[in-house]
Amino acid sequence: ETGVTQTPRHLVMGMTNKKSLKCEQHLGHNAMYWYKQSAKKPLELMFVYSLEERVENNSVPSRFSPECPNSSHLFLHLHTLQPEDSALYLCASSLEQGNTEAFFGQGTRLTVV
Amino acid sequence: AQSVTQLGSHVSVSEGALVLLRCNYSSSVPPYLFWYVQYPNQGLQLLLKYTTGATLVKGINGFEAEFKKSETSFHLTKPSAHMSDAAEYFCAVQGAQKLVFGQGTRLTINP
Numbered sequence: 401e402t403g404v405t406q407t408p409r410h411l412v413m414g415m416t417n418k419k420s421l422k423c424e425q426h427l428g429h430n431a432m433y434w435y436k437q438s439a440k441k442p443l444e445l446m447f448v449y450s451l452e453e454r455v456e457n458n459s460v461p462s463r464f465s466p467e468c469p470n471s472s473h474l475f476l477h478l479h480t481l482q483p484e485d486s487a488l489y490l491c492a493s494s495l496e497q498g499n500t501e502a503f504f505g506q507g508t509r510l511t512v513v
Numbered sequence: 514a515q516s517v518t519q520l521g522s523h524v525s526v527s528e529g530a531l532v533l534l535r536c537n538y539s540s541s542v543p544p545y546l547f548w549y550v551q552y553p554n555q556g557l558q559l560l561l562k563y564t565t566g567a568t569l570v571k572g573i574n575g576f577e578a579e580f581k582k583s584e585t586s587f588h589l590t591k592p593s594a595h596m597s598d599a600a601e602y603f604c605a606v607q608g609a610q611k612l613v614f615g616q617g618t619r620l621t622i623n624p
Contacts, residue, residue: 402558433611443603443614456611490556501547502612504556 403427406491406505413481414513421476421508423491431497432474434466435490437507443490449474450497481512515540515608519615527623532576532591534618536604539585545607546587548578551617552600560602563587574598596622 404425413419423432434446448456449468463485465477474491488509492502520535538544545564549557561572568580574597578589587604599622604615 402556404556406556442616445611448611492557497611501559501562502557504549504558506556507554509554 402503402505404491404493404503404505406489406508408508409506410509410511412511412513413478415481415483417481418477418479420478421489421491421510423474423476423493423505425472425491425493425503425505427493427495427503429493429495429503430471431494432468432471433492433494433502434474434476435492437488437490439487447476448497455497478510481510483512486510486512515544515606515613517604517606517613517615519602519604519618521618522616523619523621525621525623526594528596529593532589532594532598532620534589534602534604534620536578536587536589536615537585538587538604538606540606546578546580547605547607547612548572548576548587548589549603549605549614550574550600551603557603560589594620594622596624598622 407422432449436444446460447466452468467475488507490507491505494502516539518537547562548560551557561570563570563580571577576591601617601619603617605612
């Protein structure tokens, strides 16, 4: 248990569906991150939030829409996804952006059919 | 810019044998270096980290890593492999306000 909780753990969605991934941390951290982990590819940093402001968006398609309503919660809203978006989506947090240690959630395994 | 190269996408060792997972980094500033482990269908868990000070860093589960500036390396070792060590291991370097990960090394333990 790292203190970062992701729900759901598994999600199957059609290409026309809209769904959201949720991440929650009560570690008192100010920075939160979304990563995408695909088979045979390095971890891809998608979004970075610091003090609820988005500070980095790594050329992620607009079908992925992050939301950070407060420092404890981070969402990833999904719509009109493609099969190649199937992956493990990992949320992480750290005390401050760029802080030395990131704590990861267990991930959401997303399958787009 | 910082980068990490993990040598070998798959490593297989026998139970009880030495584990050596290789990581080389590139950094324009003194690096902060990390090893994370990922078990199947799980997130990443920090094994150990090097920031400053002693270059031999001890982590959880009997793992350790040595920072060698002259070789720009941060290899992960464990003297005696256990079946429970089977997982994917990621080396990372602290970049400009974010972690930069290597591609990962999958460790298999043979009985």
